[in-house]
Each structure stands twice: as structure tokens, then as C-alpha cells.
Amino acid sequence: MKRSAALFALATLTAATIAVPTSWSSPAAKTPKVVVIGIDGAMLSKIQAFDTPALKGLIASGQATRTSLYAQPFAPTLSGPGWATNATGVWPDKHKVKSNSWGTSTDLSRYPDFLTRLERAKPALSTYAIADWTPLTTNSAGQAIFSDEVQRKVTLDGDALGWAQADARIGAEAAAYLKDTGPDASFVYFGDVDIAGHSCGAAGACYRKALEQTDRHIGGLLAAVKARPTYADEEWTFLVTSDHGHTDAGGHGGNTPAERASYVISSAKAVGGAVKNVDIAPTVLAKFGITAAELDGRPIGTASSDPFDAVTLQPRVDETGIPADVLGWSQTTPAGWGIDNSAMGTGGMREWRGWSFTTDDFWTRTHAGQQRESNVRARGVFAVADSDEWSDKTRTGFFNSKLTSPAYDVQGAGKAVISSHYLKSGNEKASVLVSFDGGAAQTVLTYGGDVIAKSERLEVAVPSGASRMTVSWTLTNGDNDWYWAVDGPQVTKLAS
Numbered sequence: 209m210k211r212s213a214a215l216f217a218l219a220t221l222t223a224a225t226i227a228v229p230t231s232w233s234s235p236a237a238k239t240p241k242v243v244v245i246g247i248d249g250a251m252l253s254k255i256q257a258f259d260t261p262a263l264k265g266l267i268a269s270g271q272a273t274r275t276s277l278y279a280q281p282f283a284p285t286l287s288g289p290g291w292a293t294n295a296t297g298v299w300p301d302k303h304k305v306k307s308n309s310w311g312t313s314t315d316l317s318r319y320p321d322f323l324t325r326l327e328r329a330k331p332a333l334s335t336y337a338i339a340d341w342t343p344l345t346t347n348s349a350g351q352a353i354f355s356d357e358v359q360r361k362v363t364l365d366g367d368a369l370g371w372a373q374a375d376a377r378i379g380a381e382a383a384a385y386l387k388d389t390g391p392d393a394s395f396v397y398f399g400d401v402d403i404a405g406h407s408c409g410a411a412g413a414c415y416r417k418a419l420e421q422t423d424r425h426i427g428g429l430l431a432a433v434k435a436r437p438t439y440a441d442e443e444w445t446f447l448v449t450s451d452h453g454h455t456d457a458g459g460h461g462g463n464t465p466a467e468r469a470s471y472v473i474s475s476a477k478a479v480g481g482a483v484k485n486v487d488i489a490p491t492v493l494a495k496f497g498i499t500a501a502e503l504d505g506r507p508i509g510t511a512s513s514d515p516f517d518a519v520t521l522q523p524r525v526d527e528t529g530i531p532a533d534v535l536g537w538s539q540t541t542p543a544g545w546g547i548d549n550s551a552m553g554t555g556g557m558r559e560w561r562g563w564s565f566t567t568d569d570f571w572t573r574t575h576a577g578q579q580r581e582s583n584v585r586a587r588g589v590f591a592v593a594d595s596d597e598w599s600d601k602t603r604t605g606f607f608n609s610k611l612t613s614p615a616y617d618v619q620g621a622g623k624a625v626i627s628s629h630y631l632k633s634g635n636e637k638a639s640v641l642v643s644f645d646g647g648a649a650q651t652v653l654t655y656g657g658d659v660i661a662k663s664e665r666l667e668v669a670v671p672s673g674a675s676r677m678t679v680s681w682t683l684t685n686g687d688n689d690w691y692w693a694v695d696g697p698q699v700t701k702l703a704s
């Protein structure tokens with residue numbers, strides 16, 4: 209009796225467990241719809257400061273993340289590189305749009321816009337792009353950023369129509385098209401904010417007026433979507449971004465934080481690692497179940513797998529030019545990591561005495577225009593060995609510092625792959641070393657020259673019988689010789 213009762217209970221539990229995920233916990237899937245809104249030259253700090261109820265509503269239901277773009281010589285903070293980056297999901301060294309008149313020598317065919325990728329992956333999807341800066345949708349400056357494979361493209365010429373007028377027409381036309389046709393994925397662009405920035409500066413009254421007017425256009429788009437008869441069966445996601453910022457006096461193209469400033473607003477909350485502008489395209493693709501491994505970005509909400517992101521940052525100490533509220537730096541390693549400064553010189557800037565952990569926002573403020581802004585493939589917190597900044601205060605001796613990983617399990621692996629996100633070196637010696645089971649370290653890579661924004665992948669042969677491998681990054685003989693930045697180290701076991 210007892211035994212059969214137990215069996216009965218077990219069977220009931222099993223049946224219930226099978227039934228839950230299929231019929232109870234997933235409601236009928238809603239049809240995904242995505243609208244990416246581009247506001248040329250708009251700044252998140254101004255959106256937050258001005259009367260912008262539509263954008264603030266999107267932020268309240270979802271999130272807004274401040275981001276930062278590159279600077280020269282990687283690419284200028286101009287519309288061409290900015291929109292190409294937002295549309296393609298790769299950085300300018302891949303899409304090769306590096307100015308506002310890029311001609312035919314780009315790689316936009318290899319790295320197409322997200323609407324074109326959707327059309328190719330799922331031709332049944334409907335796509336839509338509308339813009340008044342003509343290079344976005346026509347070949348007026350070179351190959352159009354949004355290709356002719358987009359199902360419906362509408363171009364208004366802001367220069368010919370007047371930008372405020374052109375934006376108003378975009379607002380009206382896009383609202384009608386979203387309401388009546390409801391394309392699966394859209395790009396809707398407004399240009400007048402940037403024109404205002406050039407006219408009166410980001411601190412000027414005309415910039416505020418243009419941004420608040422653009423917010424009303426966006427409010428019209430949101431209302432149009434909600435008025436669709438099928439709205440209840442649809443899941444609309446709005447993403448908003450810009451191509452660059454503006455100085456208070458007006459203008460962009462340079463390397464100041466204001467010019468490099470961008471953001472990603474998402475109407476959906478997504479907890480994950482740091483967001484970059486290259487994440488917009490993969491986020492749109494992911495809504496339709498499409499992945500593209502060759503992109504630099506990843507869907508917003510992807511968790512960080514970078515051990516450095518766990519480091520707690522501090523405010524400046526010797527870097528007195530950096531505002532005290534900009535975090536930061538730290539020489540406290542994540543658990544299991546180590547920094548060996550036993551051969552390090554003395555004195556110098558305390559933040560950079562040996563390997564340190566920092567962010568783009570803090571590190572690029574140390575000295576603009578020295579290619580720290582090119583570190584685009586780092587994300588969140590990364591590690592830096594910067595003998596140049598260290599030398600900006602009296603010091604003796606040389607920069608000799610070693611960053612060492614925890615012991616990774618490589619048992620049974622034929623090879624281990626070390627990937628590190630970004631590497632750049634000057635005249636000092638930058639090397640990667642490995643050690644198995646506490647044995648002698650062997651050098652697996654030494655850089656002979658500059659390496660800009662490279663995702664490194666090193667295959668290391670694992671000796672038979674070895675079970676643990678540690679990895680070290682050493683910067684030696686640094687004598688005011690630039691820097692090396694490393695991010696997202698991972699070790700993967702390969703069978704052979």
C-alpha cells in the first residue's frame with residue numbers, strides 16, 4: 209500500500225512538471241515589432257534636463273545608458289561613422305565609414321544595416337527606413353547606410369526642405385505608416401537637433417527647442433502604435449540613439465567627452481553588462497531570433513562574462529584633471545587575480561603605478577587625443593598598463609608590472625584559447641605568458657608594434673597531463689611609452 213501510494217504521487221508530479229512550461233507559463237507569443245529612432249546630435253544629458261515626456265516615458269518603462277564613441281584617428285565623431293556603427297553593429301574599422309562623404313570604399317556590403325540583415329534572414333519580415341539626412345537612405349555620400357534591400361525607404365532632403373519642416377513630415381509620415389502598416393522593424397531619423405546644435409550650441413535655446421519638438425514627433429509615433437487595432441497582440445520595442453554629441457558652443461568631430469557622448473534608450477528593461485552603440489543592431493536581430501556572430505555588439509541584456517567588471521572603482525587621486533565624481537580606477541584585483549609590482553619603479557601617478565582597472569570614461573579623460581579613445585572593443589571595466597600616464601608625475605625606474613589570472617582548468621584539453629578583447633602597445637615590451645601547474649612561464653605572444661582594438665585569440669598547446677594553466681600579461685621597460693589595455697580575458701578548452 210505504502211509503495212504504490214508513493215509511485216502514484218511521483219507520477220502526478222511528473223505530469224504536472226511537463227504541463228507547466230508548455231501550456232501554463234508561456235502565454236501566446238506576441239508579434240515582435242521594433243522601431244529604432246535616431247536623433248542626430250542629441251545628448252542624453254539634455255533629454256533628461258529638458259521637457260521631453262515621450263523620451264522620458266520610454267526611459268521610465270525601460271532604461272537609458274550613456275555610451276561613448278571613438279575619436280580620431282580611429283574615426284571622427286561625425287554622422288557617417290556614428291550612423292554606420294549604430295546601423296551595422298560593427299565599429300568603423302570594420303564598416304569603414306570614416307567621414308561624411310565615404311564614397312565606395314567601405315565595407316557596408318559585408319556589414320549591412322540591421323534592416324537588410326532582417327530581409328536576408330527572414331524575407332517575410334517587413335522593414336522601413338525614413339530619414340532626412342540623405343546619405344542614410346540614398347547614395348548621395350557613398351553607398352547608402354540603409355541598403356536598397358530595405359522594403360520601404362523614404363528620403364526627405366533636410367537641406368532642401370528645411371530641417372524642422374523635414375522632421376515634421378517624417379513625424380507625420382512615420383506615424384501613419386507605423387499605425388496603418390506596422391512594419392516589423394523600422395529606422396526613423398530626425399535631423400533638426402544636430403542642425404540646431406551647429407547653430408546655437410548644445411547650451412543654446414534653439415537646441416532645446418529642437419529637441420523638445422523632436423520629442424513631440426516621437427510622442428506621435430508612440431501614440432500611433434498604440435492606436436493599432438492589433439496592438440494587444442504585438443510587442444513593440446523602441447530603441448533611441450544618436451551618432452555623436454555636441455559641445456556647449458556647438459560642433460562635434462573632436463575627442464571631448466561631449467562630442468563622443470551617445471546613449472542607448474530602450475523601452476524594455478534588460479539587466480546585463482555595459483551597453484555599447486554596436487549593440488543596437490544585434491538587439492534588433494535578437495527580437496526576431498537572428499544572431500550574427502561577426503558583429504562587434506551583442507543584444508542588450510547579455511550578462512557580462514568579464515571578470516574585470518566585478519572590480520569596485522575609486523575616484524581620482526593624482527589625476528586632478530578628472531572630475532572627482534567620475535569613477536574610476538582600482539588596483540584591487542578580482543578574486544583569484546594578482547598584480548606583481550615588485551620590479552616597478554617608484555613614484556609617478558598613483559592611479560597607473562602598475563596594472564590598474566579602469567573605464568573608458570575615466571581613462572580617456574587622462575589625456576585626450578592619444579588613441580585611448582580607440583579602445584572601442586573594451587566594455588565596462590578593463591585592465592590597463594599605462595607607462596605614459598604613470599610618467600606624468602615624478603617617478604624613478606621603469607614600468608614593470610605583471611597581471612596574473614587565476615588557474616584555469618585545462619585538464620583533458622589539447623589546446624587552450626586565450627582571448628582578450630583589446631591590446632595596444634608602444635615601444636615597451638608587452639607579452640602574454642602561460643604557466644602549467646605552477647611550472648616555468650613561457651611566452652606565447654609579444655607585440656612588435658601597435659595593435660589597435662583587436663580581439664586577440666591565442667591557441668596554446670596544453671602539455672599532456674597538465675591540469676591547470678595561469679595566464680600573465682607583462683608590460684616591461686615602460687618609459688613613458690604609451691600603454692596596453694586588456695579586457696574580457698577568457699580561457700576555452702579545445703579537444704585538439
Ligand SMILES: [Zn+2]
Nearest residue numbers: 249402406460
Ligand atoms: Zn553635425
